Amino acid sequence: MYVSLQNKVAIITGASRGIGRAIAEALACEGVRVVLNGTNDMLLQEVCSSLNKKEKRAVYVAGDASLPETASSLVEQAKTHFGQIDLLVNNAGINLRKSTVETSLDEWKRLIDINLTGTFLMCQAVIPDMIKQQGGKIINMSSTTGKTPHHNASPAYGASKAGINYLTMHLAKELAEHHIHVNAVCPGPIETDMSKQWSDEYRRSVLDRIPLKTIGTPEQVANVVTFLASDQSDFITGETINMNGGTYMN
Template sequence: MLLQEQAAVVTGASRGIGRAIALTLARHGASVVINGTREELLESLAGEIRQLGGNCIVCAGDVSNEKVASHVIEAAVGHFGKIDILVNNAGINNRSSTLEMGIDDWQKVMDVNLNSALYFCRAALPFMIERKYGKIVNVTSTTAKTPHRNAAPSYGASKAGVNYLTQHLALEMAKHNIYVNAICPGPIDTDMSQQWTEEYRREAIARIPLGKLGTPQNVADAVLFLASSMSDFITGESINLNGGTYMN
């Protein structure tokens, strides 16, 4: 129980990676506030967490709205008296090329992927500063570090922005005993990847040195590490989790 008596917020928790993160934090003792846009999926997840004996609150809403960020963080503090852990996981992708991509599409990806991380951090940090403790984990992407033909430029640029925000906040907040790190997943076997053709799946796996796709649980385990005391001398890092597809 690495997170006993801690309170966590997880965005983008409706399914896939976010769902696995919320369940993993709860299994290790954290009380969890889960956010996403699919309220029925969030309620199902909350029921599963409660069956495990955990505490869970559902706060549905669009993370690109700054007021939603304030509401979610205030719900955590109101119900649990504090916020120890913030996981900015919510994100969307766009697969159009630079010339095909509409400016509205660019802005939407930026709003959800980058701006939301800023909104949630700004909402949570005053409470963390007051208690002189906090762990922030931003889920970005390998595409933040190297381009990918299957992602629009908005996706990589937004995730690269989150990586920089991670470093900047880590530098600013170190004096308050607040740790800020990021995880950069590569090919993960989620609902999205299950829509691939068999040919594309084989090609994707062939490009991975470890010869397999990652799982949502792989990402959740890395989040657990960064959210727990095991990572108490790590801040400002963007950790690759991609089976070796990008190394630095």
Template structure:
């Protein structure tokens, strides 16, 4: 029970990687506030968390709006009195080539992936500073570090911004015993990967030194490590979870 007695917020927790992160934190003793834009799916995740004998509160809203993050933080404080862990998982990806990318689509991705992460951090940091403790884990992407033909430039730019924000907050908040790190998944089995053609899947696999596509649990286990006391001397890092696809 690495997180016994801890209170965590996980955004984008209704499915995929976010769902797995929320369940993994609960399995290790955390009570949670989970957010997303699909109330029915959030209720299902909350039900699974409660079966693990942990408390869970849901919140639906648009993470690209600053008031959403403020509401989530307020719910956590009202219900539990503190916030120990924030996992910024909510995000969106597009595959629109540069010359086809319209300004509104560019801005949408930036607003959700980068601004949403900033708003969530800004909402919880005052509470973490007050208690002189906190763990923030931002879900970024390998695409933040190296371009990918199958991703929109807005996605890579937004995640590169998340990596810089992670480092900046880590530096600024270290004096308050707040660790801020990021995880950078590569090819992971999600709802999106189920849409791949067999030919494309073979191409992806051929580029992974470890010879398999990652699972949501691979990401969740790394988040668990960063959320726990095992990582107390790690801050400002962006950890690749990609089977060796990209190494730095």
């Protein structure tokens, strides 16, 4: 139990399913009040309803994370309902599995807009309040594909995650004097709705490349995010933490 997280307030993007939902559930279990974002109104309602069974700890804002108005609305809702913003988890993102020549300009722009620009806009929106209170934690969801090429990911995806890694380090340096910690988590293969669509052959090929011979779970990612959100990580900033069973090490 992380006592330091009791009654903190977190904004979590991409929170309607998979890793984002697991993060929301893990933080709520630690006493964090959460403002959730995603594009599927019905799924967000379901997550909020589940988290609010015992007490009112969750609200949501449906909207595109790549738009500045979504970021502004999330900040407004956090302050209106809970009075503050202590944590930001940038989890919203999309993937694309196309080669360079197959990727259209619209696909490139859309992926960069959601993954990288959306992360930037959310950081930009919460920073003034975190500076005012002289503290906060920002956790960006990246990928090991941002550090090393992957044959099954488009260059747009890898470029967006590499951009998130740099943004994380830059903000950590820029905001350290205000006691704002900025870190990123770089998962490898994780059991999500997407991985359930893999063929048996592809799953075997993924497992063959993982030294630990297992695929990660959303809950394991959420555990790392919860640690980074707590005061037990107070001497960690500017890190891009690998979570991939040993596939990529640095």
